[in-house]
Amino acid sequence: xxxxxxxxxxxxxxxxxxxxxxxxxxxxxxxxxxxxxxxxxxxxxxxxxxxxxxxxxxxxxxxxxxxxxxxxxxxxxxxxxxxxxxxxxxxxxxxxxxxxxxxxxxxxxxxxxxxxxxxxx
Amino acid sequence: xxxxxxxxxxxxxxxxxxxxxxxxxxxxxxxxxxxxxxxxxxxxxxxxxxxxxxxxxxxxxxxxxxxxxxxxxxxxxxxxxxxxxxxxxxxxxxxxxxxxxxxxxxxx
Numbered sequence: 752x753x754x755x756x757x758x759x760x761x762x763x764x765x766x767x768x769x770x771x772x773x774x775x776x777x778x779x780x781x782x783x784x785x786x787x788x789x790x791x792x793x794x795x796x797x798x799x800x801x802x803x804x805x806x807x808x809x810x811x812x813x814x815x816x817x818x819x820x821x822x823x824x825x826x827x828x829x830x831x832x833x834x835x836x837x838x839x840x841x842x843x844x845x846x847x848x849x850x851x852x853x854x855x856x857x858x859x860x861x862x863x864x865x866x867x868x869x870x871x872x
Numbered sequence: 873x874x875x876x877x878x879x880x881x882x883x884x885x886x887x888x889x890x891x892x893x894x895x896x897x898x899x900x901x902x903x904x905x906x907x908x909x910x911x912x913x914x915x916x917x918x919x920x921x922x923x924x925x926x927x928x929x930x931x932x933x934x935x936x937x938x939x940x941x942x943x944x945x946x947x948x949x950x951x952x953x954x955x956x957x958x959x960x961x962x963x964x965x966x967x968x969x970x971x972x973x974x975x976x977x978x979x980x
Contacts, residue, residue, distance in 0.1 A: 786969070796917065796960060798969040809967055845916055849969075857962070857969025858907055860928070862916035 753777040755846050755863035762869050763840075769833040769868055773846030780827055781805050784849035784856040787820060787831045789842040790865075797842075801849060801856055802829055809856070836870045843867050874899055874963050876972035884978040891948040893975045895961035900941045905965030908937055908946045911974075912957045920959075921946060953979050 759771035773785070786801040800810035802820045810818050814833070822829040833840060848861040875898040885891055895906070904924035909917035919928040921937035924944055934949040948955060958974040 795973050796962075796971045798971075811968055847916075849964075853967075854903065854905065855922075855964060856967070858905075858919075858922055858964045859909075859917070859969075860919055862918075865916055 753848055753861045755848065755861060757844060757846050757863045757866035759866060759868070761867060762871065763836055764872050765837055765870055766835055769836050769840060769844075769870070770830065771844055771846075771866060771868070772828050772830045773863060774826070774828045775848075776827070778848070779824075780822055780829055781824055783851050784853075785820075785822070785829050786847045786849055786857055786859065787818075788845045788847060788859075789840075790845070791839075791842045798857055799831065799833075799844075803856070838870050841868065841870045873968070874901065874966060874970055876961055876963060876970060878959075878961055878972035878975045880975060881973075882976045882978060884980055885951050886980045887951055887953055889951050891946075891951055891955070891977055893946040893948075893959055893961075893977075895939075895944040895946070895972050897942040897944070897963060901944075901963050902965045904940055905963055906937075906939070906944050907962045907964060908935075909960045909962065910955075910957045911960065912954075917960065948977075951977070951979065955979065 784803045787799040819832045843865040846863045847859040849856045906924045908921040911917040925937045961972040
């Protein structure tokens with residue numbers, strides 16, 4: 752059974768960088784596609800980007816200039832950095848596992864529980 | 873970019889009734905790469921249907937998906953109280969996984 756767990760600060764100041772990590776157990780991050788999503792309070796889901804093959808990435812165009820996803824295979828975890836944050840980036844952030852091939856990269860079968868990040872001074 | 877529009881916004885039904893949720897795409901979705909998720913309050917989404925009509929592991933047969941091209945439907949044949957949730961459709965055929973805005977199912 753694959754399990755994912757997000758960790759990181761729950762409060763980030765405007766203009767600073769939001770940093771989250773996702774620890775994966777029950778499976779290797781060297782296979783499959785691994786994504787970050789977010790969900791502002793009371794709103795819908797937004798895909799941020801994914802990493803695969805432990806280093807190749809793809810991002811949602813509106814966030815591409817600010818988001819970076821990286822992987823640490825020795826710790827079997829992957830991370831999200833989102834810079835220059837504003838209040839609009841306040842959301843629950845989810846890490847998740849997608850399929851094993853490009854056509855199902857964002858078809859998610861396992862999700863983390865989610866981490867609320869608030870952007871406020 | 874493909875835009876998904878779900879309707880209705882809210883569905884209020886009694887236990888045992890049939891729920892029909894719609895998802896319309898702004899352009900044809902290739903290979904029927906359309907999924908449905910259920911998100912209960914305070915929880916992460918949960919995969920129900922993929923490839924438009926294939927139930928995910930452990931999903932009961934009262935959930936069914938249909939459609940192709942630009943029009944897709946999720947049907948819950950007999951609503952149970954635990955089905956209180958927001959339901960999202962998602963296209964995953966392009967390099968980005970875009971979601972509809974969700975349909976909230978309320979149980980009377």
